[in-house]
Amino acid sequence: MTRSPKRPPAGLPDRETLLAFLRDAGSAEKGDIARHFGLKGGDRRALREMIRDLEAEGALGKRGRKGFSEAGGLPPVGVADVVERDVDGEIYVRLVEASDDAPRALLVPDRGGRAGPAPGMGDRLLCKFQRGEEGWEARLIKRLDAGTNRVLGVIRKSNREVRVEPVDRRSKDVLLVPHAQAGDLKDGDLVLAAIEKGEQRYGPKRGKILETIGREDDPRAASLIAIHAHGVPTGFSEAVEAEAQDQELPSLKGREDLRDLPLITIDPADARDHDDAVHAHRDDDPKNEGGWVVWVAIADVSAYVRVGTALDREARAKGNSTYFADRVEPMLPEVLSNGLCSLKEGENRACLAVRMVFDKDGRKLSHRFVRGLMRSHASLSYEQAQGAIDGQPDDVTGPIMDRILYPLWNAYHAMLKGRLKRSPLLIESAERKVLMDPGGGIGAIEPRKSLEAHRLIEEMMIQANVCAAETLEQKRTPLIYRVHEAPSQEKIFNLADFLQTIGKPWAKGELATTKRFNRLLDETRDGPHAEVVNEVVLRTQMQAIYSPENIGHFGLNLDRYAHFTSPIRRYSDLIVHRGLIRALNLGKDGLTDREIAELATIAEQVTQTERRSMAAERDAMDRYIAAFLEDRVGATFPGRITGVTRFGLFVRLEETGADGLVPVSTLGDEYFTHDDRTHALVGERTGRRWTLGRSVEVRLVEATPVTGGLLFEMLSEPQPRDPNAPSPRLGMRARGPKGGRYPKRGGPRPRDGAKPSGGLKGVRKGKRR
Incomplete structure (x- = not known):
């Protein structure tokens, strides 16, 4: 309860005095009111009657189990449920255990910059309430049971x-x-x-x-479910849309004119926004014979999304864009993401660009950042650019081969020498792409092509990101790094245990480096264990995160690294842009002191929002695949075991990359134990094995699009006992009747009439003690 600064004279208050007190306090219980006015005995009874009368007249409302407030008022702090989300995405809360007069309150961003996933319908929150210009507002203090109910x-x-x-x-x-x-x-x-x-x-x-x-049954259900299940924010408020509509292209004042520099964009064929452009040409410095100058220009989002605006607050809350096969939930409104911030061909666009100089062996000699105005000279797809380099130019790429494309590729091949010396981790990722048909259904699921054009853009973006981190460090400007920790000792020990089972030595004390991992991948690339080694090496790695503290990037084998190249879709990159503007005196819209104080909080938040989006995208992909395979229940497929657990085998189909479960209870007539050292399920009686990475054939038993679940039946036979493996310990489950098989469920008992302990076919008993 909030007390008035001056205690009134003792005695029963009149109605207006009581209401004024409750108006100032927000809410109070009868005992608090009585103590405030110094009431005793009969005056307390009279107070209870006054409160009853005021409540009956509608002048008072209940707040909580015992509290009261002036009708239409809210306490300074209270527990509320999220009850409504309007068409603009605004969230409204209502006080828990309150009478009908309690107003709903608009949930507004926390002034302290604390962040996390947006609350969803039904979440319970501890909020601070206050009157705003347009009604009651609630500021989140703490989530109480978000999502659990x-x-x-x-x-x-x-x-x-x-x-x-x-x-x-x-x-x-x-x-x-x-x-x-x-x-x-x-x-x-x-x-x-x-x-x-x-x-x-x-x-x-x-x-x-x-x-x-x-x-x-809506083809878009996969993404809808993923969005709501993971609390991905959708849409934009009216204030944000209005701010986005009011933006204008900056003038040349304070900018370098790059419009004659033949920058081009290379993106996926279905890309709607273009946030990076590239150009390369020979270095004319005689001291750098055979060297190259590479330009990377990035959309200057910081010119439009400024600190303290509604645009900035909502972009920070979203953290990043989330991509599905049938929709995108963007970080910025479309008028910016697909408009002023998109580097469209032939249109003037504000940019933040870096000019990098490399020698003939791909070693970076220097770089400098400029804030400029550019104009894209061509907008190409990866396939279009690759086709031109492979000898199949079209009407767009043909005229720019000599002036733009050949220099780009030649510069990349020089940069590639430096990359090979650096030896970043070379794990192959079998990504899949969902193709929607014109009716909105799923037309096909196919592997994403890996082209040299992809690797060219990736390497140029990596080098631009390194330049951003180096410049900010040199200028002693705090930043958010993209960091990737080396694998833990426990993960390396597990990897060494597994590699022993396929005859590949890895000493447990051996230092884990990207070169060592790459040597392992090269040694197994053309052998029968290539896919499983790639999978196990991938699982050995830690997750990359954002942090204001630099520990380097293990996977890229870089000492310093920051995300700079995608500010349209990543808030982390926008922070780096602002840092560069501040460090290089490129404008008044750079990183603020307050943002610097909050970098740790922002880094943690954008890490969380990135993982939220990754989980939503992964879940949606599972549902797309289940919907695609629903009509093929009963069909058989080749696949590979990609996961071995106590409750079954995960199998990935070669055709679609779909992952599904073969329950351990369906694998045979004996009890299978999980050997986590060798990544295998091993029969306790026969020693037969199901091992990670093995090629198998399965039948699709069930596909459930709404959950994304796939259930398989194993058609292949297990591998025989490994003669080098220790003999399995025979428990009661393994001591079955002669012949080594227990009867099927409901079948006859063993002849001696003894009940087999846990020996029914297909029954997986509890954990072994």
């Missing part, structure tokens, strides 16, 4: 009941909802529901519908 699911109707079945295959929370609440809903509707408190002890929990999201 929500279920994203599908409506299943029957004559007897209406259920919400969760789309998360790990969730067991099937909810029953009242028929009255589900009257307008149809079987198959995607909904967000809240678990009601006080549910019955046994049977399904009770729930209430918060909002309808879409339909499970």
Whole structure:
């Protein structure tokens, strides 16, 4: 309770004095009111009657179990539920355990810059309330049980009941909802529901519908589910859209004119925004014979998204853009991301560019940053640029071969020498691409091509990112690094244990370097273990994160590295741009002192939002693939074991890259133990093995698009016992009848009438002690 600074004279207050006190305090319980006014005995009884009368008249409202407030008021601090999200994406909360007069409040960003995923419908929050210009506002203090009382699911109707079945295959929370609440809903509707408190002890929990999201048979359901399940922010507020619409192209004042420099963009064929452009030409310095000058120009997002604006606050909350096969949830409104910030062919655009000089062996000699105005001379796809270099130019690439494309490739081949000396990690990633058909369905799933054009752009972007980190360090300007820690000792020990099983030595005390990993990958590249070694090396690596503290980037084998090249879709890059503007005196819209003080918080936040987007994109891909394969249940596929766990084998199909589970209970008539050292499931009785990386054939048993789940049946036979492996310990499960097989479920007992302990076919018992 907030007390008035001056205690009034003791005695029962009149109505207006009481209401004025509650207006100042926000809310108070009867005992607090009585103490404030010094009431005792009969005056306390009179106070209770006055409060009852005021409540009956509608002048007072309940706040919590015992508190009261002036009608329409809110306490300074209280617990609230997220109850509404409007068309602009604004979130509204309502006080928990309050009477109907309690107003909803707009959830506004925290002034302290604290961040995290945006709250979702049904989340419970501790908030600070205050009156704003347009009504009550709530500022988040703490999340209490965010997401734990929500279920994203599908409506299943029957004559007897209406259920919400969760789309998360790990969730067991099937909810029953009242028929009255589900009257307008149809079987198959995607909904967000809240678990009601006080549910019955046994049977399904009770729930209430918060909002309808879409339909499970909608081809776009995969991304819709992923967005809501992971709390990916969608859309923009009216204020943000208005700010974006008001932006104008900056003039040449304070900028270098780069419009005659023949910069070009090279992007995916379906790219809608272009945030980087490149150009290369021979260095005319006689001291650098055979050397190259490489330009990388990046959209100057900081010219439009300035500190303290609604645009900046929302971009920071989103952290990054999130990409799905059928939609993008962008970090910036389309008028910027696909408009003023996109380096469109033939149009003037503000940019922040770096001019880098390399010698003939790819060693960087110098660099400098400029803030400029550019004009893209061509907009090419990766396939288009690669086709031209491979001897198949078209009407666009033909005229620019000698002046633009050949110099670009020649400069890259020089840079490649430096890259090979540096020896970054060369893990091959089998990424898949979902192709949507014209009707919005899934037309095909195919592997992404890896072209030299991709590697050219990647290397030029990497070098530009290194230049950004070096410049900020030289100018003693704080920054957010992109850091990647070396693998932990535990991960290296696990890798060494696995490599022993395929005859590849790795001493446990051996230093883990990118060159050592690359040698291992080269030694196994053409052998039967190539894919599994690549997979295990990938799993040995740590996750890259953002940090104001530099520990280097292990995977790229770089001492310093920052993200500079994608400010349209990554807030981290925007921070680096602002840092460069401040460090080099390129304008008044550089990094502020307050942002510098908050760099650790911003780095942690953008790491979280990146992982949120990665999880959402991965989950959506699982659902796209399940929808694509739904019509092929019963078909057989070649695949490879990519995961070995106590509960089964994960198999990746060669055709689509789809991952699904073969439950351990379906693998045979014996008990399989998980050997985490050799990444294998081993039969306790026979010693037969299922090992990581093995090629197998499976039958698709079940494909569930709404959860993204695939279930396989193993058609291949296990490998025989490894004569070099220790004999499995025979427990009661392994001591079956003669012949080594237990009867199938429901079959006859062993002849001696003894009940086999845990020996039924396909039954996986509890953890072995």
